[in-house]
Amino acid sequence: MAFYTYLLKCVDGSYYCGHTDQLEFRIGQHQSGKGSDYTARRQPVELVWSQDFPTRHEALAAERQIKGWSRAKKEAPIAGDWDRVQFLSRSADT
Structure with missing residues (x-):
């Protein structure tokens, strides 16, 4: 059985992160x-x-991690830009 972490974009432009084992249903x-x-x-x-x-x-661990990310960092995986996720992770550490 697969489990999923997901991001939704809301009408106000905010993001919602969750996890489930039934993605389409959720x-x-x-x-x-x-x-x-x-x-x-x-x-x-x-x-x-x-x-x-x-x-x-x-x-669930991925959901909790992503919920702590900045808006820019959440938008990087949406765009498929994992290099940017890493870059933003490093710049947050400095």
Whole structure:
């Protein structure tokens, strides 16, 4: 069974990060206003990034890590720019 970490873009331009083992079903919940209070107040939402993981623990760890990222760093994997993720990680450490 696969587990997923995902990013949604909300109508106000903010990002929501979550994890699930049923990606399509969970996105449908968010899009219908039943996924979370945060996304229910920021409709419509759009899936902009997801990644699968072999365990729930890894997906949850990725969610927690991404939730702490800056907006610019969240936008890097959406664009598929993992070099930028690394760059922003290094620049945050200095």
